[in-house]
Amino acid sequence: MAFGFFNKKEQERTPGEHYYTLTVKEIVKETPDTITIVFDQPDPPINYKTGQFLSLILNIEGREVRRSYSLCSSPYVDEDLAVTVKRVENGLVSNHLNDVATPGDKIRIMGPMGNFTTEFSKDKKRHIIMFGGGSGITPLMSIIKSTIHAEPDSIGTLIYANRNIDSIIFKDQLDKLQTDYEGRFRVIYILDDAPINWQGHSGLLS
Template sequence: MAEELTDPAEGFAPLRIRRVVRETADAVSLVLDVPECCSHRFQYKAGQFLTLRVSVGGRDLRRCYSMSSAPVEDELRITVKRDPGGVVSNWINDTAAAGDELHAAPPEGRFTLTESDSSPRELVAFAGGSGITPIMSLVRAALAGSDRTVKLFYANRGRDSVIFSEPLARLAEQHADRLTVEHHYDEDAGVVTASAVESFAARVGDADFYVCGPTPFMDTVETALLGAGVPKQRLHLERFTVAAAPDTVTDGDAQACEEVVIELQRQKVTAAYRQGDTLLQTARLQGLKAPSSCETGSCGTCMARIVEGSARMLNNDALEPDEVEEGWVVTCQALPTSSKVHMIYE
């Protein structure tokens, strides 16, 4: 049977919901069936995410949701928490049912486990609220596929908002010698402080640190860990929030852009720049099938290299500092900051 994709240029495929699991009053997990013809494209690493494309109220929307399953489980599962202003998260929580079909792009993301060596380091994770989703995937993978010791600090407003409460308890019981879970409840102890982070980190040895959750929580954890001497290369962050694109290029940019040169698949196009557009939007306006997926600066699918001129990124959770220094940008979040920009999709 031939592969049937909703959009061959972008790679979205139809995935049917096999099962809906109500995790809390405002969070659900969706177990997804991948068509056999697409199975090789939906193999994933623990900690990665899917980009869903859904139509809600006549609008075509894209959102990224992390896998909470691990590859060793032979199952693809995402977990979605309701966001008070989230059109798609509310739609999924309110209407998703077994048998429904969603359209998803293949897994992306770099929030993954480091390569194991002869003496694998401890895995130390800090999760806040729904930030437990990719962390749960990492924890499951580390426990099932390695001998690593795992320590998890999990913060929530209260006990009713703990996602995966029972699965975590079962894992802690099954792996009592390797998994430690410390719960923090704001309703009891207030918001997480740097001292709480430092206290938890002080009890670990040689480790890799993974952090995911709301921005204030992540900022507190990151600052505390770096202050405690954790090497930056051992600290892995997964952020869910993205800066909104401005309507126009700001006065802080070097100068208004006039021209963008785009090289893609042996095509070279010169386009007049429309103020406020990202480089990805500029490419699309020229009819180019530029690669893209999440459109939040998280997956790196749309990355291109700037060989002339400059641009700033509104959000970048995909590229390493050395890649940025070499001129790479995620074009979905990149705004020109020079009169001319020449970029190449490689």
Template sequence: MKKKVFKLEVLKKEQVSAEAVSLFFKIPLAEKKAFHFKPGQFLTIIHTLEGESLRRSYSICNDITDNSYVQIGVKKVKNGRMSRFLNEEVKVGDYLAVEVPMGRFTAELDSTQYKSYYFFAAGSGITPILSMVKSVLSVEPYSRVYVLYGNRNQEQIMFKGDLEILSERFADRFTIIYLLSQPIRSWSELWSTKTDFVYRKGRVDAINIAWFIKEYPPYAQNALYFICGPGSMIANTKARLLGMDVPENRIAIERFGNLGTDVQSKGGMAATAKVYIDEQVYELKLKQGITILKALLNSGATPPYSCEGGVCGACACKLVKGAVLMANNSVLTEEELNAGWILSCQSTANSKKLEVVFEREK
């Protein structure tokens, strides 16, 4: 159950926007199987800064057809220690501790499929979507891809170069529309009737989503919809799609933000918990407001986890006895919740006794 940690060499580092870099990690021949990934998954980087071990998840950006390296995108976040470290200090030739790919926000590809893929991204939400776009275009020659990508201005667009290359190479199957809420305009542009960079002013909102799908209707009736960005953008985009009669089971979401939070709930109660991880059984005493994950880590256990924000799903486990309160859930479906799945990083006790099982991955 515990994810093995590998030391990977930084093969290349590129600036992909004014505030973001892309890191390329070399995958040793012996580890290629371990680092096989699905488009949309993420890597977890572990590094000690100022005496504290930090874990942060970053989406994989490259095409699944090339497994000689794995690439991530990292946007610098204000007060984000790991993101600043990766942007400002890491250099080519450095080695970083990295866990194998994980994540549920993925596209299942098949070369015989005939689909329309709609992607809605804001800011760094383009990172997992870029991997899916590249992979769909490479693997599924009969499918078409449509991307609506929002940013504050031109300088904030991550991977614009990659996206423009895809636009040229797959002009018949790939469409991208850039939305800018506060575009930068030069004096020359004010007097020009033409600009090299084409965009729409606005955000990824109900009006632009409706326009986008009307302008680019599904090429194939088998259409899928992927959304990635901050919380409000996720909720608004999903609501608009549902309002356009898109079936909920055709919508996949990945929420960016709230990573690394330390959940302390005023609700719940003190409890005892029996937790099964592989062949180990842990008997825990949970204080009121302490999550199952935090209690496990304090006991010396090694459960699977990554973001600690209820976003990635890496710490999901099954509650077989008792009740919990979940502070946040951005990944488990209604069916999974009904089947007893919980996020240990967000769950505090709501009954005196708990029994939890971390199931082995298939």
């Protein structure tokens, strides 16, 4: 969730349906149960907005299945497209992708779609406050990077809850952004099961 982030015009926009076949460029292991799938941009490239999602279309066990995953890449920063997939218990697609997705794979997608976005401008000056838990960080990562690079006078605060320290997706990237952009970006971690030497917050985010 990001307070003050949407505008009415964006919420009323109806997305179109566009299909592409993308090539997997890289698989990044984020946590023991989460991967980021990086796709090469096709030619011409796919235009998308910060916070949107792709629907992946796969053939698993002889049937077509579709699942939607938010883009963690930013159109202002990243040359490639990327989505992050966390295993879900008994999840057909999430487990399949975590087990077998490999660089060079071709995956059909629909999108990009979604209204969890806003217009960025170098003339804006705002404080974007974001709350996320677990894999809900995915679109927020796109928002964070876009805000830092597209709005030099804006700042962002992320309050991010996870089960334990090993389940924090993008932790190294978030820590680096906080260091590199001190005063402009801050992340507050909250752990359900914090270790004894944990210096941050613990408990449930509600």
